[in-house]
Amino acid sequence: MEATRIYIFKRFERFWHWAQAALIIVMGVTGFEIHGTYSLLGYESAQEVHTTAAWLLIGLWVFAIFWHFTTGEWRQYIPTVDKLMAMLRYYLTGIFSDAPHPFRPTTLTKHNPLQRLAYLFVKLIINPAIWISGLLYLYYSAWPALGLDGLSLAAVAFVHTVAAFLMLLFFVVHVYFATTGHTPTSHIKAMITGYEEV
Amino acid sequence: MRTCNTAILRHLTAFLSVLALALALGAGGAWAATSDEGSEAPKVSTADHSKFKELKGPFGTGPEVTRACLQCHTEASKQLHKTKHWTWSVVNPTNGEQLGKRNIINNFCGSVVSNEARCTSCHIGYGWKDGKFDFNSEANVDCLVCHDTTGGYRKFPAGAGHPAYVPTEWPVGSGRMMQPPDLAKVAQNVGPTSRRNCGTCHFLGGGGNAIKHGDLDLSLIEPGRYLDIHMSPERLNFTCSSCHSGDAHAVQGSRYTTIAKDTSGIDIPGRTDGTRATCESCHGMEPHPASSNSKLNEHTDKIACATCHVPRFARGGYNTKMWWDWSTAGRLDENGQPLKIRNGKGLEVYSGMKGDFAWGEHVIPEYRWFNGTADYTLFGDTVDGSEIVSINKYGGGPDDPDSRIWPFKVMRGKQPYDKGLQTLAVVHTFGKDDSAYWRNYDWDKALQAGMAAVGATYSGEMGFVETEMAWPITHMVAPKDDAVTCEECHSRNGRLEGIEGVYMPGRDRTGWLDFLGWAAALLALLAVLGHGAARYYAHTKRS
Numbered sequence: 001m002e003a004t005r006i007y008i009f010k011r012f013e014r015f016w017h018w019a020q021a022a023l024i025i026v027m028g029v030t031g032f033e034i035h036g037t038y039s040l041l042g043y044e045s046a047q048e049v050h051t052t053a054a055w056l057l058i059g060l061w062v063f064a065i066f067w068h069f070t071t072g073e074w075r076q077y078i079p080t081v082d083k084l085m086a087m088l089r090y091y092l093t094g095i096f097s098d099a100p101h102p103f104r105p106t107t108l109t110k111h112n113p114l115q116r117l118a119y120l121f122v123k124l125i126i127n128p129a130i131w132i133s134g135l136l137y138l139y140y141s142a143w144p145a146l147g148l149d150g151l152s153l154a155a156v157a158f159v160h161t162v163a164a165f166l167m168l169l170f171f172v173v174h175v176y177f178a179t180t181g182h183t184p185t186s187h188i189k190a191m192i193t194g195y196e197e198v
Numbered sequence: 199m200r201t202c203n204t205a206i207l208r209h210l211t212a213f214l215s216v217l218a219l220a221l222a223l224g225a226g227g228a229w230a231a232t233s234d235e236g237s238e239a240p241k242v243s244t245a246d247h248s249k250f251k252e253l254k255g256p257f258g259t260g261p262e263v264t265r266a267c268l269q270c271h272t273e274a275s276k277q278l279h280k281t282k283h284w285t286w287s288v289v290n291p292t293n294g295e296q297l298g299k300r301n302i303i304n305n306f307c308g309s310v311v312s313n314e315a316r317c318t319s320c321h322i323g324y325g326w327k328d329g330k331f332d333f334n335s336e337a338n339v340d341c342l343v344c345h346d347t348t349g350g351y352r353k354f355p356a357g358a359g360h361p362a363y364v365p366t367e368w369p370v371g372s373g374r375m376m377q378p379p380d381l382a383k384v385a386q387n388v389g390p391t392s393r394r395n396c397g398t399c400h401f402l403g404g405g406g407n408a409i410k411h412g413d414l415d416l417s418l419i420e421p422g423r424y425l426d427i428h429m430s431p432e433r434l435n436f437t438c439s440s441c442h443s444g445d446a447h448a449v450q451g452s453r454y455t456t457i458a459k460d461t462s463g464i465d466i467p468g469r470t471d472g473t474r475a476t477c478e479s480c481h482g483m484e485p486h487p488a489s490s491n492s493k494l495n496e497h498t499d500k501i502a503c504a505t506c507h508v509p510r511f512a513r514g515g516y517n518t519k520m521w522w523d524w525s526t527a528g529r530l531d532e533n534g535q536p537l538k539i540r541n542g543k544g545l546e547v548y549s550g551m552k553g554d555f556a557w558g559e560h561v562i563p564e565y566r567w568f569n570g571t572a573d574y575t576l577f578g579d580t581v582d583g584s585e586i587v588s589i590n591k592y593g594g595g596p597d598d599p600d601s602r603i604w605p606f607k608v609m610r611g612k613q614p615y616d617k618g619l620q621t622l623a624v625v626h627t628f629g630k631d632d633s634a635y636w637r638n639y640d641w642d643k644a645l646q647a648g649m650a651a652v653g654a655t656y657s658g659e660m661g662f663v664e665t666e667m668a669w670p671i672t673h674m675v676a677p678k679d680d681a682v683t684c685e686e687c688h689s690r691n692g693r694l695e696g697i698e699g700v701y702m703p704g705r706d707r708t709g710w711l712d713f714l715g716w717a718a719a720l721l722a723l724l725a726v727l728g729h730g731a732a733r734y735y736a737h738t739k740r741s
Contacts, residue, residue, distance in 0.1 A: 036690055036704040037712075043685035043704055048491060091729075096736040137703075141496035154701040158708055165715030169722050176726035 005195040008110050013073075016064050017191055023057045024167065026050075031164055054134055061127070076110050077120045084113040091180070101182055104198050115177075122170055130163035241389075248386035255382025260324045260360055261337040263385045268336060275336035277447040283322045285333065286310065288454045292571040292593070297454050302574055303622045305589055305611045305665045306404040306522060309577075312651035315358040316628040320399035327358035329651065342381075344395050345388040351379045352398070356628070393429060394419050396438040405552075408516035412561060412607035413673035417514020425514050427677050443474045451475025453670060458502065458570035458594065459602050477503040477672075500700065502568070502602040504672050506682040510560045511607055511671050517545055521556035522611035525662035528639040536639075551636050553612075563605030563671050565694055569594030577652055581615050581622050581663055589622075589667040596699025603697055605671040612664050614645060618657020622665075624648035 009017070030050040033040050041049065068074040086102035091114075094102070103112035111119065136148070136156045143151055181187035182197055190196035247253055252266045268275060278284045286300035299317070303309045310317040311329070318326040324338045325331065332338065340359060342351045354362040354376060355369075362368075365375045397419055404410030408417075421430045428436040444450040450473040460478035462470045473479060478498075485503070486494040497506075512518040529537045529550045536550025545557050571593035581587050594601030614623040626647035627635045635644035641660055649656040687694040688704030695705070 034688075034703050035707060035712075036688070039685065039689075042683070043688045044491060044683065047493065047684065095733055098737075098740065141499065152701070154706065154708075157701055157703065157706070158711065161708070161711055161715070165711075165718065168715070168719050172719060172722045173726060176730060179730070 005197055006105070006107065007194055008105055008107060008190055008196045009194045011194070012063075012067055014191060014194060016060060016067070019060055020057065020064075023053050023060065024171065026053045027057065028164065028168060028171070035161065035164075051138060054138070058131065061131075077116055077123065079116055079120060080113050082113060087112050087114045095180065105196055118170070118174070122167075126163055126166045126170065129159060130167060133157075133160035133163060243389065247388050250386075253382065253385045255385065257381035257385065259363060260340055260342065260381070263381050264324075264337050264339055264341055266385065267341045267388075271341075274341070274447070275339040278322065278339050279333065279336075280446075281448050282452070282454075283447075283449065284339065286321065288452070290572070290574065291455055293573060295574055295576060297574055297576075301576065303577055303589070303613075303624065305609055305613050305667050306410060306519070308613065308627060309624045309648070309652075311624055312626040312648045313628040316356050318359045319353045319355045319357060320403070321359045324359045341388065342384050343398060344391050346384050346395065347389040347392065348384055348387045349394060351381075351384045352376070390437070391439050392437050396442075400438075404519060408512060408514075409519045410609075411669055411673075412511040412518040412558075413508065413671045415512070415514055415516045415518070417516055418673065421514065421674075423677060424680065425674055425676075427675050429673075441474045441479070443472075445472075454572070456568070456570040456572075456670060458568045458604065459499075459600055477507075500596075500602055502604040504670075504675070505563075505565060505603055505605050507675050507678075508563070508605060508671050508673070509676055509680055509682045510562055511605075511674055512559045512561050513674050513676075515559075517543070517557035517559045518561065518607065519555055520558040520561070520607075520609065521554070522552065522609070522613075523554040523662075524614060525553060525612045527551060527553035527635075528641075530639065536636075550639075561607065562693065564608045564668075565603050565605055565697055566592060566668065567594040567596060567598070567601045567697070567699070568592045568604040568606075568670065569598050569601040575622060575665075577624055577654075578621050580620050582620050583615060583617065583661055583663045587622070587663055587665040589665050592668055596697075603694065606668040607671055609667045609669065610664070612662040614641060614660050615663045616645065616649065616657050617659040617661050619649075619654065621654075622663070623656075623660060624652050624654075626651065 027050055030041065030046040030053070032038065033046040034043065034050055040046065083102055090099065090102050093099070105111070133156050136143075136151065137153070137160055139146070140153055140156075143149060178187045178191075179185070181190070186197045250270075252269050253263075257263045257266070264275070282288050282298055285298065287296065287298035289295070290297050299310050307313070307317070314329075314331070315327040322340050322343060323331075323335075324340055325335075338359075340353075343353060352361060353359055354366060361381075362376045362378045365377055368374065368376045397414070397416060400411070401407060401415050401418065402409075403414070408415030417425060418429055423430045423432045428434050428440070434440075439449070442449045442451045452475075457476050460476035461483060463478070464470075464482045465472060465474060465479045470479075477485070481503070483498050484495045485498065526548070527550065529548070531537050531550070537548065538546060538550065539548035541547045546555060547557075548554050569592075572590045573593065574590050575581065575587050592604075592606075614625055615621060616623045623645050625635060625641075626633055626644045629637070631647075632638060633640075633643040633647035635641065638644075642656070642658070645660050646656040682693065685704065686692055688702060690705060692705060694702065
């Protein structure tokens with residue numbers, strides 16, 4: 001089959017993706033240091049980097065949300081069952097026998113149904129959980145002034161940690177699935193150049 | 199709320215910077231230095247005391263000097279009579295207990311009662327040698343011990359507050375003679391109090407240099423910058439009274455009535471309580487500059503300043519006593535003299551007079567919640583010997599808004615108690631009489647006399663009980679670079695390991711969540727690696 005290249009990821013999208021990837025890695029590394037899992041930068045530096053990265057990421061998210069709504073790209077995450085089973089079957093069997101990829105991305109449908117579900121989960125569950133718990137964590141000292149006296153820092157930290165582990169899981173799986181495109185590198189190239197070979 | 203606003207501002211700045219970025223992309227040995235005492239404070243007095251005929255002398259005794267002082271300073275003694283420096287008596291504001299040196303039993307030397315003549319060498323008076331001291335005597339206030347600027351005035355250790363008036367041997371049997379001070383010269387050179395004046399007693403508490411407090415010793419007379427940023431002549435050259443200020447001789451800042459958290463802010467005359475004895479009196483509750491990590495100022499609600507800024511105590515080169523076990527006292531050498539054993543560093547680790555000691559230098563404090571109140575175990579409070587007795591149980595806890603986590607030196611040891619009366623014992627240790635412990639090394643006699651002095655009858659059965667006494671650490675404030683680092687507390691097994699009631703990032707976690715989280719991450723990694731390996735295997739097999 002002759003390879004065709006289609007333009008899938010626009011410049012902002014690619015910037016958003018890689019900046020977000022870098023920030024999430026930084027936040028994961030420093031976050032688990034703050035959590036006491038290991039010692040790398042030292043607690044104070046880890047805390048400062050983590051907080052700065054958090055604000056950068058929030059800023060990035062604000063742009064990304066704005067972009068998604070103004071461009072209508074948010075529709076890319078509407079869940080669908082179309083080809084869902086086919087995708088699952090592909091990952092479980094077809095991928096080992098060079099079966100054709102059941103999903104062909106287009107500019108209007110960039111993500112396969114499994115991606116749609118995964119990214120929707122990140123955007124609707126993990127991100128808000130990590131964002132809200134993180135801001136509460138950061139503004140712990142302002143709780144009384146905000147009328148949040150009843151909150152427990154242990155509970156907020158718990159939610160934040162759960163969300164962090166979910167993000168870690170997503171990260172591991174996501175990085176691997178980046179190699180499961182038309183060719184092992186086609187997804188990755190697409191995220192760099194914007195063009196995917198299909 | 200200012201902290202919060204500053205933090206928001208900082209974060210807003212970070213947010214704006216990403217905005218800009220996105221747009222841009224299109225996408226020691228200080229005791230010897232007596233001579234320059236005058237350098238501690240500029241001479242600001244409008245009076246040159248050497249020109250006063252009243253102070254010409256000669257003076258035969260301390261009280262004679264005081265009478266001369268009172269001719270001009272007519273109200274001075276009356277002022278001092280109201281202070282705890284004079285009364286050695288304080289009412290515990292929380293529960294009415296009678297505290298003060300005169301009333302408590304500590305786990306160093308024990309009690310003042312029945313040992314006055316020795317202990318009151320640190321009293322600001324003359325002649326308190328027994329229970330019959332006249333606390334209304336104006337002439338018996340010792341002006342010189344606090345106001346001498348020559349360094350030449352010293353009370354005789356066993357003189358009930360008097361200096362030696364004739365050359366006198368001390369310690370007894372040592373052959374060393376203490377010379378009487380030149381009272382007229384001292385009187386003509388009085389001035390504001392200095393670190394040395396206060397240190398004459400406060401650096402030597404517990405029987406010698408550095409023994410008692412841990413954060414107060416002779417190294418603070420001329421401290422280097424590293425030792426105390428405020429008191430060092432290299433920096434601010436504060437005297438004790440720079441912070442322990444107060445009018446009418448009423449010195450502020452006391453362990454007995456501590457302000458554990460001073461929310462009244464930086465003290466401005468007329469607006470606040472006018473004391474400078476807390477760190478917050480000068481630094482406020484938001485002491486760290488906006489350029490520093492904003493989390494630092496968010497700690498001041500729960501963490502006392504000294505908790506981070508006094509990283510260790512006994513940092514001046516002197517060891518402080520950490521353990522004193524009276525139960526082993528009484529061993530005498532072949533001449534019938536109390537045995538003395540020193541360790542390799544020359545520190546006395548055993549004294550036949552006092553028992554076993556342990557010492558510490560550069561000691562990391564113990565940390566506890568503290569709201570400024572304390573409940574003392576006094577004479578008569580039940581002590582049954584079955585558990586460690588807290589001589590001063592400090593109040594406070596995580597849910598008390600007046601509490602903060604404070605650093606303490608915790609002095610531990612074993613001391614006599616009356617098994618029959620179930621109380622800490624008052625022991626008559628010092629004296630020339632037959633019953634003094636340091637005469638005959640007979641505990642029963644010493645307890646009988648000691649208890650009689652507080653109006654009790656010794657039951658005849660004594661034992662030793664383990665006690666602890668906590669001393670808040672506030673001095674020896676290090677330069678900011680030497681402050682306790684974040685990870686010293688925000689870590690497993692850190693300094694605040696034993697502090698309950700707060701969730702501390704880095705120290706606390708939910709164990710099962712961590713286990714579950716890492717297990718899931720590991721399984722996911724194995725799964726994708728397995729999937730990838732299978733893909734690779736299938737691919738190579740085909741080609």
